[in-house]
Amino acid sequence: MIPEVRKAYNQQFTDARYQAFLEGMAQDAGIAPDFRVAETPVFVPAVLTTKLIQACEEIINVILRPDFKSITQDAIPSDLKVPHENEHPHFIVIDFAVTREEGGDLAPKLIELQGFPTMYAFQDVMARQYKNHFDIPGQLSNFFNGIDETTYYQLLRKMIVGELPPEEVILLEVKPEEQKTRIDFYSTEKYIGIRTVCLTQLIQEGKKLFYLRDGVKTPVQRIYNRIIFDDLQKQSAELGTHVNLFQDLDVEWITHPNWFYRISKYTMPFIHSEFVPKSWFLHELPVIPADLENYVLKPLFSFAGQGVLIDVTPADIDNIKDPENWILQHKVKYAPVIETPTGPAICEIRMMYIWPDSSPRPILVHNLSRISKGKMIGVGFNSTDTWVGGSCCFFEFA
Template sequence: MIPELRREFNASFNERSYQRFRERLDHRCRSPIPFRIAETPLFVPRTFQRQCEEAAVALALQSHSPHYLTASDAALKPEYTVANQTDRSTFLTVDFAIAVDEFGTMVPRLIELQGFPSLMGFQLAYAELALEHYALPPALEYVNGGHSRAEFVALLRDAIVADADPENVVLLELDPWAQKTRADFTMIQELLGIEVADIRAVKKIDRVLHYERDGTWIPIQRIYNRTIVDELERRNIELPFNWNDDLDVEWAGHPNWYFRISKFALPFLQHPTVPDTRFLSAVDEIPDDLDNYVLKPLYSFAGAGVIVGPTREDVSSVAPDRRDLYVLQQRVRYADAIDTPEGPTKAELRVMLIWHPKEDAPRPVMGLVRMGRGRLMGVDQNTKQRWIGAGCNFYEPDV
């Protein structure tokens, strides 16, 4: 998107350097990256980066309005509703398509948002290595919000560790070292010195959860929650505690926000970046031009269950008692945002936000890019093509 940087990068690209970058990234993260790493970063004009960041903050604020919070009570599942909900989501992610408007201008268009953390540690390591390995202009920025690296790490530490001893702070996930996101867990461990534990392996003693290290059960004061409830349900996992338990613990990323700020929010949001979205239960008549729509389940991850351009049968086959668990969203037309030696590539840009309890608005802190040429943009799609996959975004500094 910055033409001169794109031309320079493409002209200097060679396969050996790319493969060496992959090897170095695996080494940096201390395990093979299990998803496809794109051949290129995304070079973003400062104005477009600012548009995405400002829109992400505006949408985050809308999703905390009193009206929406009352409506989002319906998104909570009783069996997964956790006590002592915080007054805001500590972490949010907002995904934008790089789209094209009726004037041919590239614009951000909302795909979805989630009250849940993303790959903040991994993306920091990825961007730093890409900047050095590809000898990119050192003035390019990759931490969002105009923050320095030190400021980003301090914000991350304050959100996850706060004033606790890192020994008593745990990243909880199901089978953490088998997850595709394990590289992020390694980087978070390195940055903050906290423990990573399998959610099935904790022990509840009275009202306190504990994790085991070297034969000793250590009390957990704060939980950096990375557990996806959908996976627990799909695998029928039994936990050593109930989500409804009155636990003596602080949540760094309270679990309720995963449900409250999700695709459920899409029909409520009013912003120029938001495509028309309705609950399927509110669709009285199926549109004739379904190729211009996307059918999405409310609670899924990594694009599972999403149908781009659904058929009438796809829509009508959703049982009436489950239609409130789906949205029908106007399809976003992606721009050919990235010129590559193998043809144009489309992209989505994720803005990750951290919201401190004493601040009036969340802060953009880190970005993530998905590139692809298929109908879906997740890392599980487009895996056999080139110049697609996971990437990082660099943007121009303020002059």
């Protein structure tokens, strides 16, 4: 998206460099990515960087509302509430489509947001390997707020581990070795110093949790949570005997599971910004828009596998039996802004925040990107294309 940087990058690219880049990531993490990593990062011009940060901060302002917990009290399904929710999430990720405004300027449009950690350790491994194997201009950065590679991992370690013994903090997931994101678990152990533990490996004694670390029963004081609890609920029967995480346990959560639901599609109708598509809870929709073809209907929760309705009709809206569990949202049109040797591509940019307990506001630290040439964004939808897949951004600052 920075034309001169894009042109220079495409000219320097060779498949040998790309293969060395992939090997560099695998050597650093100790395992190869189980998803396609794009041949290129995304180069974000200063004007778009400014808009992305503005959009994020406007969203953060809503999360900071004193009544945020009360307006999102119905966001958490009653059977998925976990005790001991804290006052704020420790991680927030905000996803934007890159679009073009009517005048042709680039602009972000909110797609999704989550109070949940994602790929925080691995994303800097990826960015570092892009810098190692390609000529990334020095004035562009994958970090924000004066952070560098050393201070980035220091911040993560301080928030995830803090003053606790690292062996008493675990990354918790269900069947971690089967997850496509497991390269991040390896990087988390390397750079943060904590082990990944499967839910089925937890041992409960009263309210306390333990796990076997090299054969030694070790207490768990803090969980760096990577479990999505509605997924857990679907898999619960096939997991066999395992600890019930919905009970009163003597453990601290980073991030507490309830925030996954509070900061989600449920939040979007409360956000009023030029960078956020208009959204309504369906039961609060004042009138069905005349241009309904420009809207999508999204379930707040995936009940019985129900998905997004893209070509919405008035009959679809009338047929919804639980309108309080759906939102109607203006469609977002991705712009093909990334020029590649095999044709233009679209992209999403994920802005990644951490929120230490000592900070009055979340801190923007890193990013993630997904590049696609199809209708769907996501690393699982790009199996045959090239110059697509998971990536990261390097930002120009004004």
